[in-house]
Amino acid sequence: MDASDAWRIALAIFLILTGVGITYALVRLGGLFSTADTSLKQTMGEVVPMLGKASTTIDHVNDELEKVGHITDSAVDAADSLDSSVRTINSVLGTPARAVSGVSAGISQAFQSFRGKRGQRGGVV
Numbered sequence: 001m002d003a004s005d006a007w008r009i010a011l012a013i014f015l016i017l018t019g020v021g022i023t024y025a026l027v028r029l030g031g032l033f034s035t036a037d038t039s040l041k042q043t044m045g046e047v048v049p050m051l052g053k054a055s056t057t058i059d060h061v062n063d064e065l066e067k068v069g070h071i072t073d074s075a076v077d078a079a080d081s082l083d084s085s086v087r088t089i090n091s092v093l094g095t096p097a098r099a100v101s102g103v104s105a106g107i108s109q110a111f112q113s114f115r116g117k118r119g120q121r122g123g124v125v
Helices: 003-120
Strands: none
């Protein structure tokens, strides 16, 4: 046996050990993938029903939000109607009130003028 035979035997042993090591690593990796697959199936079995419940809940929330939207629309319409009514009442009552105020101011001015002239004439009109 010479040196080249020794190298070939050493290389063969190295390749056999490398194959055994790679086979062991692949078996362990297969076990890891099997465990991950089992965990993923269990997780999906729990998550899918929760997603269904969440979807139902979101549908109910959307329905309630739609009702709230109708309520706020009604409130806005009521506020607009009230504002319109107040403006109408203000314009209807405002004009006579200004007229009464003007007449009152005129009477007051006439009374003051009358008293002023009475004071200038010595108390006799």
